[in-house]
Amino acid sequence: QSALTQPASVSGSPGQSITISCTGTSSDVGSYNLVSWYQQHPGKAPKLMIYEGSKRPSGVSNRFSGSKSGNTASLTISGLLAEDEADYYCCSYAGSSTFVFGGGTKLTVL
Amino acid sequence: EVQLVESGGGLVQPGGSLRLSCAASGFTFSSYWMSWVRQAPGKGLEWVANIKQDGSEKYYVDSVKGRFTISRDNAKNSLYLQMNSLRAEDTAVYYCARDRYCSSTRCYDYRFDYWGQGTLVTVSS
Numbered sequence: 001q002s003a004l005t006q007p008a009s010v011s012g013s014p015g016q017s018i019t020i021s022c023t024g025t026s027s028d029v030g031s032y033n034l035v036s037w038y039q040q041h042p043g044k045a046p047k048l049m050i051y052e053g054s055k056r057p058s059g060v061s062n063r064f065s066g067s068k069s070g071n072t073a074s075l076t077i078s079g080l081l082a083e084d085e086a087d088y089y090c091c092s093y094a095g096s097s098t099f100v101f102g103g104g105t106k107l108t109v110l
Numbered sequence: 111e112v113q114l115v116e117s118g119g120g121l122v123q124p125g126g127s128l129r130l131s132c133a134a135s136g137f138t139f140s141s142y143w144m145s146w147v148r149q150a151p152g153k154g155l156e157w158v159a160n161i162k163q164d165g166s167e168k169y170y171v172d173s174v175k176g177r178f179t180i181s182r183d184n185a186k187n188s189l190y191l192q193m194n195s196l197r198a199e200d201t202a203v204y205y206c207a208r209d210r211y212c213s214s215t216r217c218y219d220y221r222f223d224y225w226g227q228g229t230l231v232t233v234s235s
Binding site for chain 2: 051099100102103
C-alpha cells in the first residue's frame, strides 16, 4: 500500500497544456484500468475529474483527459485556465477492494 | 441532490477514541460501497477504509487495521468510523465518499464521485 508517485508541482501559462504523471506498480496502476483523478482547491473537498482511466463525469470540461501506459497514468489539461490552479491527486484500485492515492501535484497557472 | 455530511470530529488525547458519522441523502445509500478518506494537515489524500453495500465486507489501509472499524446503517442512511487507540499521526480531515456500485455479478464506476465537507480530527495532549 505505498502511495503512487506524482510530481510535487507543475506549471503552465494560460492556454497551454500540461500533463501530470502518476506512477504506480504492477499491483495497482499496471494491473487495472481503474485510475481516477481529483482536483482540490484550498479548503475544499476533492472533486472527481476523471475515472476508470479516461472517463469524464458529467459536467467536467473536455479540456481534462486521462490515459495510461504500463504502470503510469497521466492527466492532461489543455487550454489552461486560471481556475485550473489547484492540487491534483491520482488514485488507483489496488485489488482486494483497496485503493491507493498519489502524493498530489500542485498546479500553478502562471 | 447527493449530499454527504460528516460529523463527530474534535480534539482527543493520544490513545483515545472517537466515532465519526456521515449522513447520506439524495441517492439510494444501500446500493453503494462507501469509503472514508483522510487528509493530514498540508498533506495528501489517503484512503482509509470502505464497506460493501450490505456491510458484509470491510477493508482497511494497513496503518489503521485493528484500531478503526467502519460500519453502516442502511435504515438510517448513515456511515460510521469508530476510531480507537488514536495516535498523533491520525490527525486529519476525514471525508466520507461514495464508492462504487456493485450488482450481484460485477462492480461499476470505480470512483469517489461524491464527497462530504470533511470533519477534523485532532489527536493531541
